[in-house]
Amino acid sequence: MYVKNLQVKNYRNYDNININLSKSLNIFLGENAQGKTNLAEAIYFLSSLKSHRTSKNKDIIAWNKDDTYIKAVVSRLYGEDVLEILISSKEKNYIKVNGVKATKASEVLGRLNVVMFSPEDLKLVKEGPVLRRKFLDFELSQIRPKYHYLINRYNKILNQRNNLLKSLQFSRDMISTLDVFTDQLIEAACDIMIMRRDFLIKISEISKLIHNKITSGTEELEIEYICDVKDFQSKEDIKTSLEKKLKDKRKSEIKKGYTLAGPHRDDIMIKINGIDVRSFGSQGQQRSAALSLKLSEIDIINSITGEYPVLILDDVLSELDENRQRYLIDNLNHVQTILTCTSGSDVDMFSSEDKNVFFVSNGNLSIGQ
Ligand SMILES: Nc1ncnc2c1ncn2[C@@H]1O[C@H](COP(=O)(O)OP(=O)(O)OP(=O)(O)O)[C@@H](O)[C@H]1O
Ligand SMILES: [Mg+2]
The missing domain is CATH 1.20.1050.90 (RecF/RecN/SMC, N-terminal domain)
Structure with missing residues (x-):
């Protein structure tokens, strides 16, 4: 499965974005504190109905706004699923699957499977x-x-x-x-x-x-x-x-x-x-x-x-040595990968033809080569 299209409104430091993603590699490149993890988090949120960073759902609403909305079109073997989430500080939150409001988490969980690897996960063994x-x-x-x-x-x-x-x-x-x-x-x-x-x-x-x-x-x-x-x-x-x-x-x-x-x-x-x-x-x-x-x-x-899940690699490439990086680069072309990094040299390691590069700057995205 892969996320074909992602929209977010008033999501953390983003006003409104609507992007099409590649079914293989998507690189979000930008300096610190520009919004790379925020986007990875939005995808994660759709898969697990919670953030990997906070237990308070309202934290994801942009600071000066009342609600946030995330929508993804997920392409799967049998067709497409449209997932939508509204988290609000004023109205009732909702989750919709293909336009219909879900009443139980189990109706949504499993529609989008994500494996996320972030610096936190490096502690999995140690702590x-x-x-x-x-x-x-x-x-x-x-x-x-x-x-x-x-x-x-x-x-x-x-x-x-x-x-x-x-x-x-x-x-x-x-x-x-x-x-x-x-x-x-x-x-x-x-x-x-x-x-x-x-x-x-x-x-x-x-x-x-x-x-x-x-x-x-x-x-x-x-x-x-x-x-x-x-x-x-x-x-x-x-x-x-x-x-x-x-x-x-x-x-x-x-x-x-x-x-x-x-x-x-x-x-x-x-x-x-x-x-x-x-x-x-x-x-x-x-x-x-x-x-x-x-x-x-x-x-x-x-x-x-x-189906293969979506793989999110948030800020971990530079933490790994060459063998581990090579393994990731060579073995994951059949899995949609969302990769965030701060250095252009990380982007050059990947030769995938089906590669999208997005430059992230202060909650804005521009498409690179
Ligand atoms: N609810 C919110 N509303 C508005 N802005 C927010 C909200 N939550 C976080 N931010 C801002 O989003 C910015 C970008 O955060 P993010 O974690 O996505 O950065 P990043 O690009 O992943 O940086 P790094 O390379 O350091 O990991 C933060 O500086 C923070 O101030
Ligand atoms: Mg980050």
């Missing part, structure tokens, strides 16, 4: 497990709308259960409700853990191949799912194990006031040549592992949906 769980949640929500529902449900139950645990420190009146929340939590946890495990098995296979290529065969990447239930085979295994764990930990849970087992504590172990990259890898290895992980999503999305 704590929160980022890696976010990675799992975002990627799985894109390809499995059911997961989006499940994770929201799990987080809601977890929150209620934690509040209850805190209140039990003062009074045991509600102790029977704890069993109800525990059963609901375990039910949602089972499906989430199975989906995460299966997703990581796929990621592991594909990212190993990519990593081998970008490191010219010198590094073997391994990805492993880390969770509270070791080597489970079935839903029943998870259920039995979590039930036991939560029963055993009940006293300390009440003392601490939060839940001590479940997928909210999951992590991903990333190894290169058998060594934990997070603790022992060099910065370059941590970045390459993050790149291999992210790029493997392209093939996973393709294997599940039958």
